[in-house]
Amino acid sequence: MMTNTHSILQHQPVKKVFFQYFFPSLFGMMLMSINILIDGIFVGNGVGAEGLAGVNLAMPVFSLIFSIALWIGIGGGTLYSIRIGERQMEQARSVFSLSLITTIFILALIGTVGYFQVEAAARMLGANAETLSHTVEYLQVLFSLGWLIALQQLLSIFVRNDGGPVLSMVALGITAVTNIGLNYYMIFILGLGVFGAALATILASVLGIFVLLIHFFRSDTKLRPFAFQWSWSGLGAIFSIGFPSFLAEAGALVFVAAYNLAIVSMLGTDGVAAFSVINYLHGFMFLSFFGIESALQPMISYYHGAKERGRIRESVKIGEVTALVMGVVLLVVGLLAAPLLVSLFGLESQHVRSLAVDGIRLFFIAYLFLGFNFVYMTYFQSIGQIRSSTIIILLRSFVLLLLFLWILPLFLGPAGVWLSLPMAEMVVAFLLVIYVRRRVVNHIGGAETG
Numbered sequence: 001m002m003t004n005t006h007s008i009l010q011h012q013p014v015k016k017v018f019f020q021y022f023f024p025s026l027f028g029m030m031l032m033s034i035n036i037l038i039d040g041i042f043v044g045n046g047v048g049a050e051g052l053a054g055v056n057l058a059m060p061v062f063s064l065i066f067s068i069a070l071w072i073g074i075g076g077g078t079l080y081s082i083r084i085g086e087r088q089m090e091q092a093r094s095v096f097s098l099s100l101i102t103t104i105f106i107l108a109l110i111g112t113v114g115y116f117q118v119e120a121a122a123r124m125l126g127a128n129a130e131t132l133s134h135t136v137e138y139l140q141v142l143f144s145l146g147w148l149i150a151l152q153q154l155l156s157i158f159v160r161n162d163g164g165p166v167l168s169m170v171a172l173g174i175t176a177v178t179n180i181g182l183n184y185y186m187i188f189i190l191g192l193g194v195f196g197a198a199l200a201t202i203l204a205s206v207l208g209i210f211v212l213l214i215h216f217f218r219s220d221t222k223l224r225p226f227a228f229q230w231s232w233s234g235l236g237a238i239f240s241i242g243f244p245s246f247l248a249e250a251g252a253l254v255f256v257a258a259y260n261l262a263i264v265s266m267l268g269t270d271g272v273a274a275f276s277v278i279n280y281l282h283g284f285m286f287l288s289f290f291g292i293e294s295a296l297q298p299m300i301s302y303y304h305g306a307k308e309r310g311r312i313r314e315s316v317k318i319g320e321v322t323a324l325v326m327g328v329v330l331l332v333v334g335l336l337a338a339p340l341l342v343s344l345f346g347l348e349s350q351h352v353r354s355l356a357v358d359g360i361r362l363f364f365i366a367y368l369f370l371g372f373n374f375v376y377m378t379y380f381q382s383i384g385q386i387r388s389s390t391i392i393i394l395l396r397s398f399v400l401l402l403l404f405l406w407i408l409p410l411f412l413g414p415a416g417v418w419l420s421l422p423m424a425e426m427v428v429a430f431l432l433v434i435y436v437r438r439r440v441v442n443h444i445g446g447a448e449t450g
Contacts, residue, residue: 075242252396
């Protein structure tokens with residue numbers, strides 16, 4: 001039996017469906033990224049530059065937690081929507097339960113190991129005598145309770161795939177507002193510093209989980225009743241389909257670690273503090289592009305299951321235009337408002353502020369191309385063509401980024417570091433336009449079977 005949500009996917013104009021998913025997804029992702037940004041603003045003002053640098057050094061672990069949630073969530077959510085499109089309701093519910101249990105198990109395992117090796121992990125991430133205590137404080141909370149962040153993200157993905165994009169947005173909005181209040185209380189009232197910032201993020205995520213659970217009491221939800229069926233093939237399909245999302249977020253881990261190492265060797269602690277500001281802003285901007293992915297993935301997966309090729313093609317074109325508009329807007333914001341953005345972090349050193357302002361104006365060029373690359377990564381992933389999606393991510397997040405981080409600073413100094421990501425994104429977008437776009441947009445049937 002077709003639910004109202006899936007009837008909308010089937011019969012309403014694609015543009016209308018896209019924006020019904022896109023705006024809640026965009027606002028939801030941006031609200032979630034506020035959790036990261038708020039941590040930086042409060043830590044910068046309440047603890048100082050060393051605390052800000054320490055939290056930034058711990059961010060790869062946050063990225064790891066988030067990447068696992070996306071890996072299983074997007075993989076499971078894609079498979080869930082395909083099964084719904086094929087009218088296989090029992091199998092769809094089984095995908096959800098399998099994804100839920102697997103996520104909790106993996107993160108409990110990682111958290112246990114990490115918690116007992118927390119100082120070694122901090123040093124491996126680049127913490128020195130000035131930043132070690134702050135990095136350890138943040139990591140202790142992430143390792144012990146970070147699975148709650150992942151659980152909220154997983155539930156948000158499945159609720160969105162089950163026709164609840166607005167509730168997903170509301171849950172993330174409540175999480176963000178709660179995080180703001182708790183950060184202020186933990187850092188400025190209780191004086192808990194970096195530990196308080198991490199704990200505030202966790203507690204806010206718990207509230208978000210409770211909001212998402214409302215969806216399970218809706219009469220038209222397909223996520224209930226719980227239908228757990230252990231299946232190695234089903235688990236393999238979830239991991240396979242979701243792997244590009246894991247790789248994309250794991251690329252963020254590599255991005256932070258590689259940038260930190262490149263900056264610290266060239267500019268020292270001041271450089272890391274400046275990059276911390278840029279990285280917090282990038283986390284906010286980067287996750288806004290996940291709004292496009294979050295809108296396209298349920299649509300394309302459903303249309304793929306229902307064999308609606310024309311609707312898939314239209315979805316991709318709308319995604320391209322939206323990505324370009326967002327990229328231009330974010331670049332203009334970076335060029336015009338860089339000093340204002342940096343001032344939010346309360347940094348006293350004029351040298352750090354100057355480095356951050358210069359970095360933002362170069363770094364934000366990447367957003368002209370990043371969204372376009374996301375559209376094609378999402379398209380291939382949503383139809384189960386994992387190899388193509390993985391190649392895009394490997395090129396932009398690993399191969400080209402590391403190559404440019406190695407080469408450009410030799411010729412351009414610090415500017416070369418800031419321009420490494422824009423160059424990587426630009427080259428991938430150029431390759432997609434030349435070799436992929438025509439085949440996908442004009443001959444989408446070939447792209448589905450190729």
